[in-house]
Amino acid sequence: MSAELGQFALILALLLSVVQSAVPMIGAARGNRAWIAVAQPSALLLFGLTILAFGALTQAFMVSDFSLSVVYQNSHSAKPMLYKITGVWGNHEGSMLLWIVILTGFGAAVAAFGQNLPPTLRARVLSVQAMVTLGFLAFLIFTSNPFDRIFPAPLDGRDLNPLLQDPGLAFHPPMLYAGYVGFSIAFSFAVAALIEGKVDAAWARWVRPWTLAAWITLTAGIALGSWWAYYELGWGGWWFWDPVENVSFMPWLMGTALLHSAIVVEKRDSLKVWTILLAILTFSLSLIGTFVVRSGLLTSVHAFAVDPERGLFILVLLAIAIGGSLLLFAVRAPTLTAGGLFSPISREGGLVLNNLLLTVATSVVFVGTLGPLLLEAAGTKISVGTPYYNAVFIPLMVPLVAVMAVGPLLPWKRAELGAVLSRLKFAGLMTIIAMLATAYLVEGGPVIAVAAVGFAIWLLAGAIIEWTERIKLFRVPFGDSFKRMTKLPRSAHGMTLAHAGMAIAILGMTGSAAWKTEDIRIARPGDNIEVAGYNYLFEGMRSIQGPNYQAEQGRFVVTRDGEFITVLTPEKRLYMVQNMPTTEAAIHTNGLRDLYMAVGDSDGNGGWTVRIYHEPLVPWIWAGCIIMVIGGTFSLSDRRLRVGAPVRSKRWQAKSGSGQAGARA
């Protein structure tokens, strides 16, 4: 019954999105207020309908209604309730529905919180948003209906892929989708601005918070995904340059560029055309990512059920959304007025360099991910792996990180590089000390790792110096500094935190990539294994029984110089319904390094494959990501981002006075 309710809600949502795509857009073109006014209630209702459908599907999963095909395929009555619920989006149909819920959720948020937007712009934004929604609703209903019934209903389900039965992965997709889909708002704003023929500082001020919100969730989503890969796959790695990882990373890189270029539009009314293009491309990359994952175009560890018909449908959607918006860009962008000029050495110049490097980095990942497909079409088959990215991606990050420390210290319009660098003397000193200390402390390891530590410290010190200068720490009495700190706009704190978080993440990546020690061997109970100064005593294996799996659990006592450190209990699980084995790594962290181990197959003679890794600094990767997310959230909570209205109206009059196109009431 509730499934039919969900089905009905979806169909209504489809019809409503047709209305919302057309009516407000036409209304805005004709200046018809009644038609414009349709947008807001429609966006809210659309969200309500998709929530209803999502609720109906969730309910079906919770009560294990196996008469629904998707529940039968992806759930099991013996599964813990948490995974019954997360199983809703652990499959193609349900995750697509979640995609749409978030898409309409963002639309509803614009409708609800965009009170101070000019009505025509708001109508057009919501209309574009509805067009995207329409495409995906049609895709869902016609090719991947989550409410398809099977008759007769099977007695029990086929269970969720055991790799997905994990808290880390359970919440990874919603975060990731919120990020992907969040960029749809920037996209809708860009398309609406192209239709209006007007981009100004106020426009940038509205786009920024949505982009920032999307960036925050995408950062969290990617971090969660890599954390899951780290502890679940059992190989001690946290990033594999897998196509599906890459397609989530590309919108992140592009979105980061967009976040920064929008600042230039807001503050200096410059880089407008470029920012519009970035907004379109960022969401386009999200769409391409969805396409790649769901069409079976590339091989990946993350496989959804592959169906060429679905792939074709999304490809048509891509052609309309990306092709259409880029065509609109080609026609309308040349008519946008160019903004203010600036010298290459200036805050704007730094942000342009940031944008250039991030864009090139995105193309590098793009070529690495999709290049094999293009070459395959030409008849050669290659695979692109870590060596390519190490050789091409990392050299691009070096100047980016170097500039990241300098950029925030540069004044707008025109700057003296010498003066700024002299303010970074202390950072330079710290960098040299850090590099010398690293070279002294760590024997072996690549030289580039020492340089990487140096760059990370340079960035960290640069971020802190910028912040301490703003509050005049140590130069005025401490109380005054404190007062300055509380008065500093939150976005300034946010930037410092985000940049510092990046530096910490880089340290983590460097440490785990350069100085990781690993040992893979067959061990028997009673064996002692020595890895990076730690002794692992293998006490034995025992069988344990989980709710829907059986496991072999190893017990290893870890000591260092005779001193007890911890007991590690890695597991090898077999999920009964899908007959699929998974590894559960055991990890001990002290914040500076992880002791990581996994057990593999038995050799049949009492020996077990054992993998032990010593991973220095690896927790810093996720600590850095968390700090970036906190920084972004801090910035998002800035008053200036929330209430742009009073500032806007002043600029607004000034602008319309100068006779720009698209004057609004």
Next chain:
Amino acid sequence: MGRKLIFFLPVLVFLILGGYFFWGLDPERNPADIPSVMIDKEVPVFDLARLDGSGVVGFNNEDLKQGTVTLVNAFASWCLPCLAEHPILTELAKRNGIRLYGINYKDKPEDAARWLREHGNPYARIGADNSGRVSIDWGVYGVPETYIVDGEGRIRYRHIGPLDQAATDEIILPLINELKQ
């Protein structure tokens, strides 16, 4: 005019990309296919000793040039998927009368012999490749892997992973029959 054309660049790039995407959607295309550089080339020069306790002799590259189509299968006793494909290989050898040679990959002879005693030995000859050196020359990624070698000793097809009924019926058997003619 030139300035205006540049604005069309993004959409052009996308159109080209879209064309590739369309091509990539071909359901016949399997992105997981790993082509072998060995296809249609002669098997590498090798000479594998017999596997002790298996009761059959070893083989070398000359043995594969005697005018008979041979199925060469790399296997190991420690490999579970090898056990999974074992009944299919046995059927191919016993029922279809296909000549099946085995390369025993990085295995202990006593383990491999025990495995064959337990599950039956469908191989007419087995070479012991303890070091895995010969398998590398063949381009073996991991066990199990199966090659079809024609009567002149050229590798004509390679299957990665365990054979299943579908691959056997749709690819292996038709190709062998074609080669036999």
